[in-house]
Amino acid sequence: SQTIFANRVQWAGTYLFKAGLISKPSRGVFLITEEGKKVLEENPPIIDVDYLLKYDSFKEFQSPTTEKAITENTSETPNDTFEDAFKKINRVRFYIFD
Numbered sequence: 592s593q594t595i596f597a598n599r600v601q602w603a604g605t606y607l608f609k610a611g612l613i614s615k616p617s618r619g620v621f622l623i624t625e626e627g628k629k630v631l632e633e634n635p636p637i638i639d640v641d642y643l644l645k646y647d648s649f650k651e652f653q654s655p656t657t658e659k660a661i662t663e664n665t666s667e668t669p670n671d672t673f674e675d676a677f678k679k680i681n682r683v684r685f686y687i688f689d
Contacts, residue, residue, distance in 0.1 A: 606640070610649040 593601075604621060607613045612627035623631070626646075635642060643649040667675075 606643055606649070607638075609652040610643045610646040612646075 604613065604615075607627070608615055608621075610626075612624055612630055614622045614624055616622060630638065640653075644653070
Protein backbone atom coordinates (compact mmCIF):
# COMPACT_ATOMS: atom_id res chain seq x y z
CA SER A 592 0.00 0.00 0.00
CA GLN A 593 3.09 2.23 -0.26
CA THR A 594 3.43 4.64 -3.18
CA ILE A 595 6.29 4.15 -5.61
CA PHE A 596 7.72 7.52 -4.61
CA ALA A 597 7.68 6.69 -0.89
CA ASN A 598 9.25 3.31 -1.65
CA ARG A 599 12.09 4.90 -3.62
CA VAL A 600 12.72 7.48 -0.89
CA GLN A 601 12.88 4.73 1.71
CA TRP A 602 15.35 2.71 -0.37
CA ALA A 603 17.48 5.81 -1.00
CA GLY A 604 17.67 6.38 2.76
CA THR A 605 18.60 2.74 3.33
CA TYR A 606 21.33 2.89 0.71
CA LEU A 607 22.80 6.12 2.10
CA PHE A 608 22.68 4.66 5.61
CA LYS A 609 24.37 1.41 4.56
CA ALA A 610 27.11 3.42 2.83
CA GLY A 611 27.64 5.43 6.02
CA LEU A 612 26.61 8.76 4.51
CA ILE A 613 23.72 9.31 6.90
CA SER A 614 22.84 8.07 10.37
CA LYS A 615 19.41 7.32 11.82
CA PRO A 616 19.41 8.29 15.50
CA SER A 617 15.66 7.62 15.80
CA ARG A 618 12.68 6.74 13.66
CA GLY A 619 12.11 9.31 10.93
CA VAL A 620 15.27 11.24 11.82
CA PHE A 621 18.23 11.30 9.45
CA LEU A 622 21.55 13.03 10.05
CA ILE A 623 24.35 13.51 7.56
CA THR A 624 27.64 11.99 8.69
CA GLU A 625 31.10 13.44 8.22
CA GLU A 626 31.56 11.12 5.26
CA GLY A 627 28.27 12.37 3.85
CA LYS A 628 29.51 15.94 4.15
CA LYS A 629 32.64 15.00 2.21
CA VAL A 630 30.46 13.61 -0.57
CA LEU A 631 28.52 16.88 -0.70
CA GLU A 632 31.80 18.80 -0.98
CA GLU A 633 32.80 16.55 -3.89
CA ASN A 634 29.50 17.43 -5.57
CA PRO A 635 29.25 14.24 -7.67
CA PRO A 636 26.94 14.50 -10.67
CA ILE A 637 24.96 11.48 -9.44
CA ILE A 638 24.93 9.26 -6.36
CA ASP A 639 23.83 5.85 -7.53
CA VAL A 640 24.64 2.23 -6.67
CA ASP A 641 27.88 2.38 -8.67
CA TYR A 642 28.99 5.42 -6.66
CA LEU A 643 28.03 3.85 -3.33
CA LEU A 644 29.98 0.69 -4.12
CA LYS A 645 33.18 2.52 -3.22
CA TYR A 646 32.12 2.09 0.44
CA ASP A 647 32.91 -1.31 1.94
CA SER A 648 29.83 -1.25 4.18
CA PHE A 649 27.61 -0.76 1.14
CA LYS A 650 29.40 -3.52 -0.77
CA GLU A 651 28.75 -5.86 2.15
CA PHE A 652 25.08 -4.84 2.19
CA GLN A 653 24.79 -5.52 -1.55
CA SER A 654 26.34 -8.98 -1.33
CA PRO A 655 26.05 -10.34 2.22
CA THR A 656 27.78 -13.62 1.33
CA THR A 657 31.20 -12.05 1.20
CA GLU A 658 34.44 -13.96 1.16
CA LYS A 659 34.79 -13.10 4.86
CA ALA A 660 31.50 -14.82 5.71
CA ILE A 661 32.47 -17.86 3.67
CA THR A 662 35.86 -18.22 5.34
CA GLU A 663 34.37 -17.79 8.81
CA ASN A 664 32.13 -20.83 8.28
CA THR A 665 34.80 -23.21 6.99
CA SER A 666 35.05 -24.95 10.36
CA GLU A 667 31.36 -25.94 10.23
CA THR A 668 30.43 -29.38 9.06
CA PRO A 669 27.37 -29.89 6.83
CA ASN A 670 25.55 -31.24 9.90
CA ASP A 671 26.35 -28.04 11.82
CA THR A 672 25.00 -25.94 8.98
CA PHE A 673 21.84 -28.04 8.80
CA GLU A 674 21.33 -27.86 12.56
CA ASP A 675 21.71 -24.06 12.56
CA ALA A 676 19.20 -23.73 9.72
CA PHE A 677 16.76 -26.03 11.53
CA LYS A 678 17.00 -23.92 14.69
CA LYS A 679 16.39 -20.71 12.73
CA ILE A 680 13.33 -22.16 11.03
CA ASN A 681 11.87 -23.30 14.34
CA ARG A 682 12.29 -19.82 15.85
CA VAL A 683 9.87 -18.39 13.29
CA ARG A 684 6.30 -18.16 14.52
CA PHE A 685 3.44 -18.41 12.08
CA TYR A 686 0.09 -16.90 12.92
CA ILE A 687 -3.17 -17.63 11.16
CA PHE A 688 -5.92 -15.07 11.50
CA ASP A 689 -9.55 -15.90 10.80
